[in-house]
Amino acid sequence: xxxxxxxxxxxFLLVLTSPAHSFDFNSTCSSIASQIAIPNATVSLVDFVPAxxxxxxxxxxxxxxxxSQLVLTDMCRIAMAVAxxxxxxxxxxxxxxxxxxxxxxxxxxPGLSGCIQFEDLAYGSALGFATVGTNNGxxxxxxAPFLNNxxxxxxxxxxxxxxxxxxxxxxxxxxxxxPHNRSYxxxxxxxxxxxxxxxxxxxxxxxxxxxxxxxxxxxHLIDWTGHFFGITGNSSAPTFLPPDQWISVVHPDVLAxxxxxxxxxxxxxxxxxxxxxxxxxxxCADPAGGNQTDTNSTTCITEAQAEMIREVFQPxxxxxxxxxxxxxxxxxxxxxxYLGEPFMYARDWFRFVVYSDPNHDVTTLSDxxxxxxxxxxxxxxxxxxxxxxxxxxxxxxxxxxxGQADGLVSSRNxxxxxxxxxxxxxxxxxxxxxxxxxxxxxxxxHCSTGVGAWEVGQNLAGAxxxxxxxxxxxxxxxxxxxxxxxxxxxxxxxxxxxFVNDTVEDGVxxxxxxxxxxxxxxxxxxxxxxxxxxxxCQRVE
Numbered sequence: 242x243x244x245x246x247x248x249x250x251x252x253f254l255l256v257l258t259s260p261a262h263s264f265d266f267n268s269t270c271s272s273i274a275s276q277i278a279i280p281n282a283t284v285s286l287v288d289f290v291p292a293x294x295x296x297x298x299x300x301x302x303x304x305x306x307x308x309s310q311l312v313l314t315d316m317c318r319i320a321m322a323v324a325x326x327x328x329x330x331x332x333x334x335x336x337x338x339x340x341x342x343x344x345x346x347x348x349x350x351p352g353l354s355g356c357i358q359f360e361d362l363a364y365g366s367a368l369g370f371a372t373v374g375t376n377n378g379x380x381x382x383x384x385a386p387f388l389n390n391x392x393x394x395x396x397x398x399x400x401x402x403x404x405x406x407x408x409x410x411x412x413x414x415x416x417x418x419x420p421h422n423r424s425y426x427x428x429x430x431x432x433x434x435x436x437x438x439x440x441x442x443x444x445x446x447x448x449x450x451x452x453x454x455x456x457x458x459x460x461h462l463i464d465w466t467g468h469f470f471g472i473t474g475n476s477s478a479p480t481f482l483p484p485d486q487w488i489s490v491v492h493p494d495v496l497a498x499x500x501x502x503x504x505x506x507x508x509x510x511x512x513x514x515x516x517x518x519x520x521x522x523x524x525c526a527d528p529a530g531g532n533q534t535d536t537n538s539t540t541c542i543t544e545a546q547a548e549m550i551r552e553v554f555q556p557x558x559x560x561x562x563x564x565x566x567x568x569x570x571x572x573x574x575x576x577x578x579y580l581g582e583p584f585m586y587a588r589d590w591f592r593f594v595v596y597s598d599p600n601h602d603v604t605t606l607s608d609x610x611x612x613x614x615x616x617x618x619x620x621x622x623x624x625x626x627x628x629x630x631x632x633x634x635x636x637x638x639x640x641x642x643x644g645q646a647d648g649l650v651s652s653r654n655x656x657x658x659x660x661x662x663x664x665x666x667x668x669x670x671x672x673x674x675x676x677x678x679x680x681x682x683x684x685x686x687h688c689s690t691g692v693g694a695w696e697v698g699q700n701l702a703g704a705x706x707x708x709x710x711x712x713x714x715x716x717x718x719x720x721x722x723x724x725x726x727x728x729x730x731x732x733x734x735x736x737x738x739x740f741v742n743d744t745v746e747d748g749v750x751x752x753x754x755x756x757x758x759x760x761x762x763x764x765x766x767x768x769x770x771x772x773x774x775x776x777x778c779q780r781v782e
Contacts, residue, residue: 264418266339270317273416279323279408282333286320298359302381305356313367315339317416323408325378329392331401332376335412336362342369343422344723345413347406347447349432350375352382353586354397361427364701368712368719371421373409377401377435384589389597391619398620399442402435406446423726427719429453429688429699430650433641437658438624440639444632449726451718452641453699454650454688457624457658458565462650464611465557465565467587469578470604472552476581480549486539487576491550494523495570504764507751508692509684512761513569513645514653520550553579559611566653575648575686594619625658627665629677638725639677640718640732642755644685644695655679659758670759679758680718680735694737694753709745711738733757736773754778 267289274287290296294312301307317337324330334357348361354377365372378396379386387394406424414420426436426447433455439446456462474480482491499516500506510516525541542550557565568578578584583603592601595614615623632639643655659679663670684693689702696702698710698717714721714732721732734754741747751771756762756778768775 266315266317269416270337273317273319276415277319277321277412279321279411281324281330282321282408283324284319284321286318288318289315290318291315296359301357302355304382307356307359310359310363313363316366319412319416321408323375323404325396325400325404326392328390329378329396331378331396331405332357332380333373333405333408334359334362334375335371335373335409336366337371337413337416338366338369340369341371341417343419344370345410345421345424346370346372347402347409347424347426348372348374349402349426349428349430349435350377351430351432353384353589354431354435355379355381355383355386358432360701364719365427370425371409371413371417373405373412375401375405384586384593385599386593387589388593388599394594395620398622399438402439403443403446406439406443423448423723425719425722425726426450426452427699429455431456433457434459434624437639437641440629440632440637441624441626442621444629444635444637447637449638449722450640451699451722452639454643454647454652455624455641455655455658456650458654459622459624460615460618461557461559461565461611461623462654463587463590464559464614465651466578466584466649467591467603467606468557468611469553470581470583471607472549473579473581474549475604478581479543479545481581482542482546482549482579484576484580486542487573487579490523490540490542491520492571492574494518494520495573499570503762504766505770507770510571510645511683511764512681513571516570518554518570520547523547559615560608564611564615566651566657569645569647569652571646572648572686577648590614625661627658627661629662630666633666633676637676638722638731640680640722640725641678642680642682642697642699642718642735644687644689644691644693645681645683646685646691646693647687649687652681656681656758674731674757678732680732680755681758682735682737682755683753683762684739685737690743692739694739694751694755696738696740697735697755734778 270289274284277284290312292314295309297309319335321333323333346365348358357374357376362372362374378393378401424447428436433452434457436450436452437455437457440450495518499510502515503511523542524544524547525538554567556567588603591603592599643652645652663673685691685695698719712720714724716736724730734756736754738752739750741750752773754773760778762776763779765775
């Protein structure tokens with residue numbers, strides 16, 4: 242199944258590219274600094290970096306957790322600071338490869354978006370894209386820089402990505418001596434929202450956008466992440482369940498009830514929409530009969546804890562109005578929101594944006610606070626427009642994907658957005674398929690990892706190194722997008738791979754084709770369930 246990059250890459254470039262004109266790459270890299278004339282930009286570094294270099298980033302904020310990155314191809318690295326106002330700006334990097342294909346790629350950011358994803362710069366440049374990324378206007382995975390500075394918030398919401406695209410395209414043309422042929426975007430989580438923000442508000446920026454697990458309907462999502470504390474309580478509350486019991490007690494019970502709905506007992510809930518989990522069976526039995534109301538047992542739970550679990554898996558309402566879908570069963574083995582304290586991003590958003598008070602008590606947030614966050618919606622950060630007609634009309638292509646075991650962003654929200662676009666534009670799914678396709682990746686967590694066949698070419702996480710990465714468009718969403726834009730061949734499904742111990746060297750554990758929504762992957766009931774041919778895409782109504 243896997244193909245070596247050294248063999249596949251030349252074919253990929255030959256079939257799908259228009260090669261740039263011939264020029265002296267090394268000389269251009271050494272002289273380009275004097276030729277860069279970008280308004281409000283200050284160049285801090287221009288450096289030729291050969292393949293195999295392990296770059297370190299000593300000034301990177303520790304919360305970014307990216308101290309170094311292996312460079313996978315010869316490239317010219319250009320770093321600069323770009324001012325967006327007299328009190329805001331972003332750090333920008335362009336990795337311009339020797340093997341440029343004529344393509345441009347912008348990358349997104351994680352979390353609260355103060356971290357350049359250098360691994361995506363390495364990925365894109367290795368595949369011949371002129372690849373750019375930013376810190377989105379502030380340093381670190383924190384909302385503190387938003388305090389009393391709407392310009393920094395504007396960069397976070399939309400301006401840094403859009404401006405960096407304009408800068409990056411101009412820089413690419415200046416470097417290679419010709420403009421790019423096609424423009425792409427790749428991002429997940431907050432990066433997914435950034436991609437959809439571009440599609441909605443700046444449809445001319447990209448020809449093809451890949452937006453994974455997007456944090457759209459952003460304000461309601463932030464509210465939703467914060468409301469779990471009110472359900473679980475702190476670590477001393479009678480409703481609180483320690484994280485290890487979510488993992489060792491609740492998760493196995495969820496699998497016992499829902500794993501085999503798809504016909505296969507493999508630890509993967511293929512479609513969690515079909516799971517209506519009931520924790521009643523976990524309640525500790527009272528030796529005198531009935532149920533205990535209190536217990537210190539680590540193998541069963543109290544009725545109060547069972548009611549808390551039921552509420553966790555319910556949709557979220559604000560003042561009686563639906564606001565956000567439920568957390569999906571099958572995600573509780575990564576209990577991010579059930580730690581007995583307000584979630585960090587909700588804490589930061591309410592302190593530094595909603596109330597502009599670093600000391601605001603976020604343990605008492607309730608309906609009035611959730612409603613206020615939605616009302617404010619700074620710079621339309623909700624990213625919830627269903628009208629993508631401008632992007633469609635210029636022949637843009639949009640691919641979204643979402644892990645069905647995502648414990649950070651409910652996978653149902655991506656389905657909800659698909660339906661919103663469908664209703665807003667008055668299209669059926671066949672018409673929507675012409676420019677917008679959504680893939681549900683069973684057993685994938687947030688953007689990557691998980692018990693399912695989650696490696697679909699969305700980043701470098703699934704490969705031990707670039708030479709192990711599968712670039713076949715049937716198994717790689719980035720090359721699938723390139724083929725869709727440049728050859729008009731739309732992806733019907735995507736073949737995911739699960740490696741033993743998530744380690745390429747240990748071999749393939751199983752593979753599974755993931756269907757485009759609204760189709761559901763369905764087991765045929767008789768074949769080997771580890772083989773992709775034993776499953777087929779069936780219509781979901």
